[in-house]
Amino acid sequence: MKTYIPPIKSQGIKTKLVPFISQYIPKDFDGVWIEPFLGTGVVAFNLAPNKALLCDSNPHLIQFYQAIQNKQITPNTVRNYLQQEGDRLLHLGEQHYYFIRDRFNATGNSLDFLFLNRAGFNGMIRFNRKGEFNIPFCRKTNRFSKAYITKIVNQVDNISQIIHAKKFTFICQDYQETIASAQKGDLIYCDPPYIDRHADYFNSWTEKDELQLYHLLKHSKAQFILSTWSHNRYRTNYYLENLWKEFYITKQEHFYHVGAKESNRNSMIEAMISNFEPLSLKNEITPTISQLPLLLNIEYSYVKPAYAIQSDVILHSHT
Template sequence: MALLPMTCAKPYVPPVKCQGIKTKLVPFILKSIAWSGEGRWIEPFLGSGVVLFNVRPSRALACDVNPHIVELYQQIADGELTVSSVREHLEREGEKLRQTGPDADESYYYEVRDRFNDSGDPLDFLFLNRSCFNGMVRFNQKGEFNVPFCRKPERFRPAYVTRITNQVGAVRDITDDRDWSFKCCDWRETLKRCRPDDFVYLDPPYIGRNTGYFNTEWSEDEARELAQFTRQLPCGFALSMWKKNKYRENDHIAEDWDWAVEKTQSHFYHLGSTEELRNSMTEALLISPGSEAN
């Protein structure tokens, strides 16, 4: 039986957050693709991993240029980083953070950030990712994490710590009896490894924005190179890309992806507190011909 399409009423939410996370689009993505599940599910732009963790293929190759995301998931999969080590870390460091607020100088968050930028400890990465402004992953040119504090010293309340440890425990359970590898590499290297039964899900950064995910800017040239490279793949693929909002349409789709099958989904996001500030965004999924679900 084919693994995809699949219905997914309530997506599993992973422990890592990042800008461009596809949690809300998971049901749309999973119902739009047809794939046997025989080869590997390959993701060159893993990010939070929310798509992979919901597809749950038997075999997967999960890659990202950000070594901290890759290291964190690899350590959870290997059992080096456990539910109890995460709980212990977040409770201890969360308590130190609490003691610096609410009127204090938020210095403990920045102490952990400096320590992480020296040592790269995955537990500190998780702590920062879950207490920084808007759950972002952003690094400067020197490769230093530079997202400011969310300004909530009480961040790591017991229920929040439990939610994160449950998310970590689920990653461990999902990866436990599956053949998955996590690798830190550029998308070109990942795509060279594709074989005919594999399926590739691509979710590159937005064009032209210095998203700062990890020392990278995603240029129009690189986006075009990805489109050309993808066209030569020996296997099926699907690529996520924003299509239009109230103000703009993404020209790159018509220019470089007109040969792919396009499926779209619109959703609303809020720019402010009132109903009038709701804005519609249309997201596209560009699928290799023959890999779309009926």
């Protein structure tokens, strides 16, 4: 399937996992798609049906997409802005990046947010305890080449068309309030900050939050899908094995290219948790020899919850 990439980048973006997540959506789903942790919006923009409630505690993410929805930000305004500020960056160097960063922290301008996201170090989004964007410059004064600007403009255009073709509501609010609004027939997709992984001012995540999320989803009237991490070469997610084990769990390898340190840009086994059995995975069987090339570098595991009939399927990478 074709995956549309949003103009905002972030660590942990789920672009390559969109086809995997799509397998969870019932074919006859006609409720509201709900995301308490919108992030870049890549999952919603590619998978959400006609009606969606898209929320995040970071006001800058919500404001950016509201501006596209209200046509305050258009492909043309983005092109003109990036050409102007990109030219100044080329001639003034990194001092102009920090000028934009100071201006953004003072005004919250959405186009400045886009600029910082694409010119900051490794495309990261991070805020300090004062709520100020604090990512340093990527040290590439020629960052906004003509081709790169066109790429971003096309991304804005694609997402704009998706937003205007559907009934999307963007709200800046706490995840607890968003989940509490879900009704029977809705589908909640949660991509919270990964516990024991990364956190900042808008994305702090503690054991208390993980437990609260568990109780909210367990008692929700809606169906839910939750993204989290299972394990990497160094450690295992304690909460997946000890808190979420009563639900359906599937796993797939994913490589993160975004991270402050190169040593952090490693593959990780992602986990998808749901309170319903995905029909597309229900009858999963071991592949034939002819199918093995499709599974290179992938660890796939489908685990039914403790209260269901145990019938696990594990496919390990083949070399």
